[in-house]
Amino acid sequence: MSKSSLKQTLKNLETKKISIRELNQDYLKRIKEKENLNVFIHFSEENVLKQIDNLEKDNSAKKLKGIPIAIKDLFCTKSMPTTAASKILENFNPTYESFVTQKLLDEGSIFVGKTNLDEFAMGSATNTSFFGNTINPLSKENEPLAPGGSSGGSAAAVAADLCLGATGTDTGGSIRQPASFCGVVGIKPTYGLCSRWGIAAFASSLDQAGIFSHNVEDASILLQSIAGFDQRDSTSAKVDIPNYFENLDDDLNGKTVGIPKEYSIDGTPMEISEIWDNAIKVLEKKGVKIKNISLPHSKYALPTYYIIAPAEASSNLARYDGVKYGFRSDEIDSLDEMYENTRAQGFGREVKRRILIGTYVLSAGYYDAYYLKAQKVRKLIADDFNKAFKECDFIVTPTAPSAAFPLNEKQNDPIKMYLNDVFTVPASLAGLPGISIPFGEDKNNLPLGIQILGKHFDEQQVFNAAVSLERSYE
Amino acid sequence: MNNLIKGEKHDWEMVIGLEIHAQVKSNSKLFSSSSTKFGSSPNSQVSLVDAAMPGMLPVINKYCVEQAVKTGVGLNAKINNYSVFDRKNYFYADLPQGYQISQYKYPIVGEGKVTIDFKDGTSKDIRIVRLHLEQDAGKSLHDQNPSKTYVDLNRSGVALMEIVSEPDIRTPDEAGMYISKIRSILMYLDTCDGNMQEGSLRADVNISVRKPGDEYGTRCEIKNLNSIKFIKQAINYEAKRQIEILESGGSIEQNTMLFNTSTGKTRPMRNKEEAHDYRYFPDPDLLPLEISEEEIGKIKSSIPKLPDELKNKFIEIYKLSNYDASVLTAEKQTSDYFNETINSDSELKNHAKIVVNWITSELFSLLNKNNQDLNNSPVSPENLGQLIKLISKNEISGKIAKDVLEDMFSSGKTARQIVDEKGLQQVTDQGEIAKVIDEVIAENPKMVEQYLAGKDKLLGFFVGQAMKLTKGKANPKMLNDILKQKLNKKN
Amino acid sequence: MKIDKNTINKIARLSRIKLDDKESEDYINDLNSILDWVEQLNEVNTEDVEPLSNISSSILPKREDVSKDTNSSEEILENAPDKLEGFFAVPKVVE
């Protein structure tokens, strides 16, 4: 079955080949059929029908009018509860709409539901959710695979064709890695391109909203819709957002691609090296100059990330204390008891682990050795990229060190789990835009992704390279 | 001056430093747009940001930054071009984020100093370590419900300036003078309303004691004092407590203390066993705060004359004493009132000392008695000026002027009106006075005899009798002169 | 070993997360292996390197001092687990 694209669907709606209602009923049907994948934390058919009713009464022209979109359940939404996949936010009903989802609503899109994720976006397999695992739609019977994470629900929703696009957030690879695992396109834009207002924070200096879609063109349309300056986010960038879709250009002749030697890591499966080589060959054929570059501090990106992200998280998650909203334990003999029990019972194991490590690296006597050190290494990592981008227009690497793995693998060793992010984390630390597109398969016919990184706010170049590779792959 | 306190065994010296929290006078909070109004119904001035809802982010108030810079200039302090907002992490019911946004390593204002003036004409500099911007917490109410603490977040996120002094203060009085001086500067600058009852200005007091010349002792911090009286009481109590411990061979445990305003005692806060570890780190939701010299210059040029500057001006122009001038400039409303009074008539400039006295003793005591403020004084500066002019021109005596002022205060009439209506004009007619004196002498022959026999003290008696007859209106000097003349003639 | 029983208790207390003995054990192991792993950062010479705490190169945006968003207390208390008389309510605190 070939999935219809967002671009095609918009045309069909415009020419009245299909109505908004027909279109969404088709998606509703599939959502119900695929309930076993546990893609959604919140799904309400009634809510979708209500949105259709409202849009049918609305005569204004809107860019995404009637388009079914799935929302990662980290974005606060007025019309649906928001949980961050955590018990501690069970029954939390925001009275406000996040910047990104508001933009999508303004464009007339329909929210089909809130997708599953790793609790507070901490994980790489969507297996730390309080609401259970999401199953990768590409799994074979009785061999459930992880969709990747943390935006696994959104990646799976697109892969299972339960929507025409989905929002995600990426802190260390949480859009790109699940996109790779599920065989869809996922873009994390430059830090600051999309406002973080209304997204439950994991690590503020790294969190960035982005998009999942069936293809690069669709991603360029959707990113355009959610990007833009927001005065309520002090780290939001005041940059002009080009029309990525209109400007798409797959002619890369004369461009230079950087190939970082440090991304050849011992133990990387053959197939992954092969698709990488393949991508390079394709680019060469298109007249792209191949430049071997060095990002010497790449190997330190993971430990750097696993200090900085938990440190910020330990502070960001302090607000979940059972006072203002969300879950509160019943064992509350004193204020401190209330805090300790609420947080012990309300957070899952991985979240607690990260809060504890984050608290430790910020605590008196350890701050300099861990947190400050990590910030300095982060600077070196960012500088590596700045230097590299003086010599090339974009960088191509694999997205993840493996294809989707079985659901219950890798659960007990945190470090092994953290290694999933090895190719995505460096760009996160440097705040750079990155996209993952499907570019091959492993021996079990599981998709493998290629990652394209660009300069700050050069999403257009990233899209151009991606569309060019995509067209040559299909 | 001796600042030592006597212990059982020897003398002790207090070493005191203050951390003053001054609420920035602004319409909206430091990082959110909700109102800062005082006394609204609970949780009615709480934005999503103040309540730390998921995904909410801080955006800084430009005006609050400017106010901090202004205050820094007023404290003769260094303004830092680069400062950073950090998170101070701890859990408390009225701290919704689980952290306070404050400034730790890089405050907006660095070292400065303020001067305090003593009655004997001397003065002393108290050094300022820093001033930084931070968020206020909400309010916990512990006695509204038998089993629960209530939390009101209206204050949550209001901008505070924390002003930290060096431990340069040596007595409770100095502490009081220091905080008064800070308050005065803030109010001149209009960066804080200075209202201590409403908590717009409160202080943490760090205090230790030592034998003169010794190193600093271990200090205790008394939290959140909101009146000068309590600050002095708390310091006195705490110093005595520490001295008693030390003299009986004990040692001071570094502690955070609470002051009980009804018992006048300090006691350590609970949970003292728990060492705080605030895990400060730069707030990743904010960027560093950069202020250019140009911006600082612009703010500087907008600053009004400050108390010390005004004080020196008064000393120079009006030849006032250091102390008089400092009393006059302690509060902006006083110096404004003085200025308006003395400028209401060109002749008053030569009687500045009298003007000061009439404002700071007579008018102040009337205002005090009636629980009123100089701002809404029933006696306008012009009217007070008129009264003082009547005195200086010998139209009424100082004694009568006091009655006139009281009348002005209650009736709102001018001095002239009252003097005319009641006929209080001083009698300066030589003949009229001589006539009265003759009467007195004639009626008291015995007394005259005694006086002439050498009982000089009786002169007062004759003055009193003559005054009585003139209803106090006789010019005292003339009365005296004529009386002496007449009596001596008898000799 | 960097994290012992004492340390984990201290961190858990700072984080306000109650841990039972089994969990403490697990976290001691997890945290120690993570800390050993991040130890490799010591290979990097960071002398004279400025720490990077935010990637954005722009300057801190400031708002005008305008008060708005005055809310009803109901709205802010809507999701509160315990509220009374317009206040958030928590177990009684004795200072």
Ligand SMILES: [Mg+2]
């Ligand atoms: Mg203090």
Ligand SMILES: [Zn+2]
């Ligand atoms: Zn403070």
